[in-house]
Amino acid sequence: MPESKIDETDRRILAALQQDAHMTMERLAELVGLSPSPCARRVRNLEAAGVIKRYVAVVDQEKVGLPVSVFASIRLERQREDELDRFARAIARWPEIVECYLMTGQRDYLLRIVVKDLPAYEAFLKRTLTRLEGVASIESSFALSQVKHAQALPVD
Known part of the structure; x- marks a missing residue:
């Protein structure tokens, strides 16, 4: 997916997922102003295009003993x-x-x-x-x- 194909809605999806990738699709759809089905389709497209590489947990470096x-x-x-x-x-x-x-x-x-x-x-x-x-x-x-x-x- 070239950058020109990423529209404003995709950018809102990316911004929201970067803050909390653990949220439900319903919550994400609500945040970006879509219904869940089209929102899920956009997320799958972003994943398939490699824009979203993976989902991870951000771990506190100090709390795991690596300060x-x-x-x-x-x-x-x-x-x-x-x-x-x-x-x-x-x-x-x-x-x-x-x-x-x-x-x-x-x-x-x-x-x-x-x-x-x-x-x-x-x-x-x-x-x-x-x-x-x-x-x-x-x-x-x-x-x-x-x-x-x-x-x-x-x-x-």
Whole structure:
């Protein structure tokens, strides 16, 4: 479904589902001004088109014992396609890495890593990131506090 095919009603559906994907179809339809059947059809179309990728529960990072967020900037020795692919495959295996971005500028990747404490990060760093072939440098920064963390995209 190209962006041009997403109309205002679809955007209202997406905005509502990003706030509460657990609501009933009746409630969603009421919020967006449709009856349940056409609303459900639109949701199925958004799912089929890949606009809605999946439904998840947003878990409180601190309440599950992972209060530390570390941002690691990674520079590779070379930026050839096979090296980039190998790095991406390797980091996909580690659940501690919750976000990874291929970057422009001084560093090749920016990772967000969640751990329970500083010793846990040290262990993760030593047993994983420093052992990856082709990594030239790793620079870690620790988040002091989270000012904003939005799950919802500004679709409306």
